Amino acid sequence: MEIKQYVLAVFSPTGGTLKVARAICKGTGLAGTEVDLCNEPEPREIGADTLLIAAMPVYENRIREVALRRLSRLQGKNGPAVAVVVYGNRDYGDAMLELSDTLQESGYTVGAAGAFVAEHSIIRSVAAGRPDAVDLKQAEEFGAQAAAKIKAQDALQNVAVPGDPDYKNKKRGTGVKPLTDENCISCGICAQECPVKAIPLEQPNTTTDACIGCMRCISVCPEHARKIPAPIEKKLTAYLQEKAAKVRRAETIL
Numbered sequence: 406m407e408i409k410q411y412v413l414a415v416f417s418p419t420g421g422t423l424k425v426a427r428a429i430c431k432g433t434g435l436a437g438t439e440v441d442l443c444n445e446p447e448p449r450e451i452g453a454d455t456l457l458i459a460a461m462p463v464y465e466n467r468i469r470e471v472a473l474r475r476l477s478r479l480q481g482k483n484g485p486a487v488a489v490v491v492y493g494n495r496d497y498g499d500a501m502l503e504l505s506d507t508l509q510e511s512g513y514t515v516g517a518a519g520a521f522v523a524e525h526s527i528i529r530s531v532a533a534g535r536p537d538a539v540d541l542k543q544a545e546e547f548g549a550q551a552a553a554k555i556k557a558q559d560a561l562q563n564v565a566v567p568g569d570p571d572y573k574n575k576k577r578g579t580g581v582k583p584l585t586d587e588n589c590i591s592c593g594i595c596a597q598e599c600p601v602k603a604i605p606l607e608q609p610n611t612t613t614d615a616c617i618g619c620m621r622c623i624s625v626c627p628e629h630a631r632k633i634p635a636p637i638e639k640k641l642t643a644y645l646q647e648k649a650a651k652v653r654r655a656e657t658i659l
C-alpha cells in the first residue's frame with residue numbers, strides 16, 4: 406500500500422515515550438507531523454495514505470483512558486497504524502492490546518506493534534538513562550521494518566498482540582498524586598503543563614482528583630517542590646528494584 410507520510414500521535418508527560426517514538430518515526434524514512442496528546446487535539450481524519458504511529462506510556466499495565474480518548478479523535482480511514490507502548494522496564498501488561506484495540510476501533514489496521522523501555526517516570530533510578538543508544542537503534546530499525554512491511558502489503562492485516570482480552574473488566578489503577586512542599590513559589594508552570602488540568606492555576610500547591618499520576622508536574626517544577634509521598638516512594642522503590650531488575654529490551658511484532 407502507498408504511504409505518503411506519517412502522523413505521530415504521542416502522549417508523553419515526562420518525555421521518555423517521545424524519545425522512542427521519534428526514533429521510530431526517523432526509521433520510517435518518511436516525512437511527518439506530530440500531535441501532542443498531552444493537549445486535547447482537534448478532531449480530524451487521517452487519510453489511508455498516512456501511517457499513524459501511536460505511542461503511549463504504560464501505567465499500571467494499561468493506558469490512561471484520557472490518552473486513548475484523545476487518540477480516538479484522530480479517526481482513521483482504513484489506513485495503517487503502528488502501536489507503540491513505552492514502559493519502565495517492569496512490564497507492559499495489557500497496554501499493547503488496549504492500544505491496538507483502540508486503534509482498530511478508530512478506523513486503522515494495526516500493521517506493527519512494539520514495546521520499548523524508558524526511564525521509570527515515578528522512580529527515576531529504575532531504567533535510568535533509558536532509552537539508551539541500543540533502545541534508540543532498535544526503535545529506528547523497527548520504524549524501518551514497519552514502514553517496509555506496510556508498503557509491501559496490499560491487504561494489510563492486524564497483527565496479534567499480547568494481553569488479556571478481558572482487560573476491560575479489570576479495574577484501572579489510579580496512580581500516585583504528587584504533593585507540593587514549602588519550596589513551591591506558585592509560579593504556575595505545573596498547572597500550565599498538567600495534561601489534565603488537575604492543578605488549579607490560582608492554587609498550584611494543590612492537586613485535584615483529576616490527577617492521573619503522570620509525574621509531569623514533578624518533572625517540570627523548577628524548584629523541585631513536587632514529590633510523591635515519601636512512604637510510597639520507599640515502597641515502590643523496593644518493589645521495582647526487585648520486579649524491574651532484569652534489563653528488558655524491545656519487543657516488536659511485525
Ligand SMILES: Cc1cc2nc3c(=O)[nH]c(=O)nc-3n(C[C@H](O)[C@H](O)[C@H](O)COP(=O)(O)O)c2cc1C
Binds near residue numbers: 417467524579618620
Ligand atoms: C502512574 C504510572 C504507572 C506506571 N506503571 C508502569 C507499569 O505498569 N510498568 C512499567 O514497566 N512502567 C510503569 N510506569 C513507568 C512508565 O511507563 C515509563 O516511565 C514511561 O516511559 C513514562 O512515559 P513518559 O516519559 O513519556 O511520560 C508507570 C509510570 C507511571 C507514572
